[in-house]
Amino acid sequence: MIDLPAPALIGVIHLxxxxxxxxxxxxxxxxxxRALADARALQTAGFDAAVVENFGDAPFxxxxxxxxxxxxxxxxxxxxxxxxxxxxxxxALRNDARxxxxxxxxxxxxxxxxxxxxxxxxxxxxxxxxxxxxxLRYRKLLAARVAILADVHVKHATPIHPADIARAAxxxxxxxxxxxxxxxxxxxxxxxxxxxxxxxRQAVPDRRLFVGSGATADTVGExxxxxxxxxxxxxxxxxxxxxxxxxxDLARAFxxxxxxx
Numbered sequence: 001m002i003d004l005p006a007p008a009l010i011g012v013i014h015l016x017x018x019x020x021x022x023x024x025x026x027x028x029x030x031x032x033x034r035a036l037a038d039a040r041a042l043q044t045a046g047f048d049a050a051v052v053e054n055f056g057d058a059p060f061x062x063x064x065x066x067x068x069x070x071x072x073x074x075x076x077x078x079x080x081x082x083x084x085x086x087x088x089x090x091x092a093l094r095n096d097a098r099x100x101x102x103x104x105x106x107x108x109x110x111x112x113x114x115x116x117x118x119x120x121x122x123x124x125x126x127x128x129x130x131x132x133x134x135x136l137r138y139r140k141l142l143a144a145r146v147a148i149l150a151d152v153h154v155k156h157a158t159p160i161h162p163a164d165i166a167r168a169a170x171x172x173x174x175x176x177x178x179x180x181x182x183x184x185x186x187x188x189x190x191x192x193x194x195x196x197x198x199x200x201r202q203a204v205p206d207r208r209l210f211v212g213s214g215a216t217a218d219t220v221g222e223x224x225x226x227x228x229x230x231x232x233x234x235x236x237x238x239x240x241x242x243x244x245x246x247x248x249d250l251a252r253a254f255x256x257x258x259x260x261x
Contacts, residue, residue, distance in 0.1 A: 001179050002147040002208050003110040004049055004087060007224045009258055010210070011042035011251070012233030014055035014242045015076055020068040021057040028072065032079055038246040039080045042236075045251035046260045051089035051113055051231060052077045055242060060094040062125035070099045078107040089113055089149070094125050097135040097148075105144040111179075113212075113231070117150035118176035119168060121157040128157070132176035150178035152200055155187050155213055165196050166203035173204045182231065184212035188242065189234035191219065197226040217250070217257040224258060 004010070016031045017023035026034075035052070042050050054065070054073050065073070073092065081088050088109040092100040100112040116123075118130040132150075139146060152169045153159060159168065165183075172178045183200055185192050191214035201209055208228045215223055216235040223230055236251050237244040 001145065002149075003145075004208075004229065006208070006228050007258070008049060008210070008229030009047045009255060009260070010049045010051055010089065010229060010231045011038075011047045011236060011246065012055075012231060013038045013042075013050050013052045013076075013080065013246075014233060015052065015057075015073070017056035018054055018069045018072040020066050021054075022059065023056060028075065031072070032076060034245065035076050035080060036083060039084045039086060041246040041248045041251050043084045043086050045248065046255040047086065047251070049087035049089060049110070050080065050084075051091050051111075052080060053091035053113075054093050055233075057093065060125055061096070062123070062128050063095055065092055065096045065099050070103065073099075074103045074106060077103055077109060081107050081109070087111075091115075094123070095128050097131070098138055101135065101139055101142060101144060101146060104146045105142045109146065111147040111149050113182065114148055114150045114178075115154045116157070117148065117178055118172045120160040121154065122160055123157040127160070130176065132172075132178075136177055147179040148177075149180040149182050149208075149210060150176060151182045151184060151212060153183070153196070155184040155190070166199045169200040169203045173207045178207065180208035180210060180228075182210045182212035183227075185214045188213060189240055190214050192223070194222075194226060197223075201226065215254075217253040220254060220258045230258075
C-alpha cells in the first residue's frame, strides 16, 4: 500500500509557525514561499517524496491541532502537491493522526507519519496514548489509500509500556496494523542506533522500515543497507538547524551518496 519506491528518499519540509501558534510571525504567503522553495530543492536533488509538517508550531499540542493549523497545513500541502512532482506525506505534530489523514485524503498525499500509533509514551507534551483503532477506522471511513508510517519508540519520548523495541515494533505492525515502521534517534537530528534498526527488521520482516532521524550524506549509504528508506530534514540544512531552508548542495550530496544519478 505504500506508494514509494524502495529505497525511498523522503525529505522533510519544516513549515514555519502557522497562524494561531505562539511563534507565528510570517504571512501565509511567506510561509508558502519558503515551503515551496524547500520542495523544489528536494525535487531538483532527486528526492522521491516530502513529508510536510507543522514543525514551527512548537510548543506542540499533544493530540488535536487547532482548526487554523489544520487549514494552513492543508493549504501548504496542496500547493506543494500541485507545483512539484514529489509524492507527499503529512505529519500533524505532535500526534494528530486523524487530522493528518483528513488532510492527506483532501490533497492527494500518499502517506501520513504517526509519532505514537500504539503504546503509551511520556513526552514533552505530557502523556500521549496511541489510538491506532481510531486512526484505522477513520481511514476506512474516508476510503483513503493513505499509508500509515508509524514510529517505534519515537524521538523525544519514553515508552511507559514495556521498553523492548522489538516487542513495540511487533505491536505496532501486527496489532496496530501500521503499513510501515519508522525508527529514530533520541531527538531531532540525532543518529539512529543501528542495532535498533536490525532488531526491528528481524522482528517485523514484512513491513517497510524507514530511518526517521539523523541521516546525512555520510551515513545514508550504510543506513540503506539496513532500511528501506530514509526520512531526512536536519541533515539537509546548513548547520543542522531545522529552522534553515533546505540547502540545494546538501540535498544533492545526499541523493548522490544514496546512489541516485
